[in-house]
Amino acid sequence: MTLARRDYRTVVVGGGVVGLYTAHHLVRAGAGPVLVVDRGRLSAGGSGRNGGGIRQQWETRATIRLAREAVAAYRGFASEFGHNVWFRQGGYLFLADGAAEMARLERVRNVARAEGLDVRLLGVPEVERLVDGIAPGACLGGSYLATDGTLYPYPVLWGLLEALRRAGTEVAYGVEVTGVARDDRGRLAGVLTSEGRVATGALVNAAGGWSGELSRRCGLDVPNVATRHEILATEPMKPFVDPMVVRASDGLYFSQSMRGELVGGLTVPHPPGVDGGVPSSARFLTSMARALLTLLPRLAGLRVLRAWAGFYDDTPDGLPLLGEDPRLAGFVHANGLGGHGFMLAPSASRRAAQAVLGEPVDPEAREFSPGRFLAPGGASRVEGLQLG
Numbered sequence: 218m219t220l221a222r223r224d225y226r227t228v229v230v231g232g233g234v235v236g237l238y239t240a241h242h243l244v245r246a247g248a249g250p251v252l253v254v255d256r257g258r259l260s261a262g263g264s265g266r267n268g269g270g271i272r273q274q275w276e277t278r279a280t281i282r283l284a285r286e287a288v289a290a291y292r293g294f295a296s297e298f299g300h301n302v303w304f305r306q307g308g309y310l311f312l313a314d315g316a317a318e319m320a321r322l323e324r325v326r327n328v329a330r331a332e333g334l335d336v337r338l339l340g341v342p343e344v345e346r347l348v349d350g351i352a353p354g355a356c357l358g359g360s361y362l363a364t365d366g367t368l369y370p371y372p373v374l375w376g377l378l379e380a381l382r383r384a385g386t387e388v389a390y391g392v393e394v395t396g397v398a399r400d401d402r403g404r405l406a407g408v409l410t411s412e413g414r415v416a417t418g419a420l421v422n423a424a425g426g427w428s429g430e431l432s433r434r435c436g437l438d439v440p441n442v443a444t445r446h447e448i449l450a451t452e453p454m455k456p457f458v459d460p461m462v463v464r465a466s467d468g469l470y471f472s473q474s475m476r477g478e479l480v481g482g483l484t485v486p487h488p489p490g491v492d493g494g495v496p497s498s499a500r501f502l503t504s505m506a507r508a509l510l511t512l513l514p515r516l517a518g519l520r521v522l523r524a525w526a527g528f529y530d531d532t533p534d535g536l537p538l539l540g541e542d543p544r545l546a547g548f549v550h551a552n553g554l555g556g557h558g559f560m561l562a563p564s565a566s567r568r569a570a571q572a573v574l575g576e577p578v579d580p581e582a583r584e585f586s587p588g589r590f591l592a593p594g595g596a597s598r599v600e601g602l603q604l605g
């Protein structure tokens with residue numbers, strides 16, 4: 218593959234949802250030429266491996282604001298990009314099976330309501346109406362927001378890619394970034410790729426689970442850690458549950474697709490890092506089956522059609538890195554989105570694009586600032602609702 222040019226205003230590394238959305242914001246702002254490079258293929262990363270969950274219930278106002286903006290973007294996606302992403306706002310139901318979880322959900326409700334979201338705490342009878350067949354005594358109640366939901370990730374990627382190509386933006390799959398070049402003043406001057414050196418003043422690191430690896434290749438130590446997470450889809454069942462259901466104690470989550478399949482996951486620990494690849498494990502299948510049956514005994518005998526895995530891109534405080542790295546002018550982070558990068562992509566990438574353009578950023582920018590980990594105490598947990 219040969220790139221069309223040898224100089225670009227911005228090079229976006231990663232052709233998943235975050236990279237494509239960032240390029241889209243830049244192109245729409247007239248800030249071309251933009252090059253998107255990805256060493257894999259469309260949807261090879263987390264963007265083609267996720268559960269399609271879209272929610273606004275979070276512990277921090279900063280994340281809620283990202284999520285609200287993203288929900289508005291996905292609601293308008295079909296008219297903007299001409300692809301139906303089947304965004305179904307069937308709600309998100311967090312279940313509490315202990316007093317501590319209930320208190321936690323109450324705190325989430327309070328923060329969300331202060332941000333104008335109609336999150337409601339539910340008792341057992343209301344939960345039973347939402348989850349037909351839930352085992353007696355399986356929960357004490359839950360929190361619910363009707364405007365959360367699920368979508369199909371693939372049409373989002375197709376819509377973004379087509380829009381970029383229509384606008385004449387180069388999106389090159391099969392091209393790897395191996396490092397950066399700096400000018401005399403230490404600013405970013407170019408990107409080193411498997412197709413040779415490309416001159417540019419800005420690189421956006423949207424490499425998902427590999428973002429830590431990419432930053433380190435470029436000489437920047439970052440706290441991002443890739444973690445492997447598994448997910449499965451079952452054979453179809455008659456529709457019985459509208460919301461995405463998440464158990465707060467262990468993070469078990471599932472939703473029912475329009476075809477009737479249950480799609481869901483549960484975190485089983487794996488060694489951190491990308492070196493082990495993304496195989497599925499028997500341990501996940503058995504843990505997931507057991508966890509589901511404690512909640513929905515009538516699923517006994519339901520067959521699993523497929524299971525797969527992908528990487529989350531985790532940070533110590535549960536918040537993303539969005540903005541320019543203070544150690545390298547021109548190097549912009551759009552990463553650290555944990556297991557929630559699809560739902561936050563439209564708004565997180567808009568903030569990354571603002572940083573490239575040198576525009577004033579939104580009020581919560583400090584909380585997402587890549588420099589926060591350089592300061593003492595910058596690594597404490599802030600956003601803890603990293604579930605489902």
Ligand SMILES: Cc1cc2nc3c(=O)[nH]c(=O)nc-3n(C[C@H](O)[C@H](O)[C@H](O)COP(=O)(O)OP(=O)(O)OC[C@H]3O[C@@H](n4cnc5c(N)ncnc54)[C@H](O)[C@@H]3O)c2cc1C
Nearest residue numbers: 233234235256262263264267268270394425527558559560
């Ligand atoms: C099992 C599972 C379930 C999930 N469920 C949800 C969910 O319900 N809702 C939600 O919002 N999120 C979910 N996520 C998380 C979500 O999928 C990710 O946060 C999101 O897709 C990240 O998008 P991205 O564009 O940043 O990264 P990716 O889609 O991973 O794209 C990064 C790309 O960078 C490329 N790349 C990496 N290094 C280089 C390099 N050096 N040079 C060139 N290219 C490079 C890779 O090839 C890859 O294609 C889930 C993830 C998993 C694994």
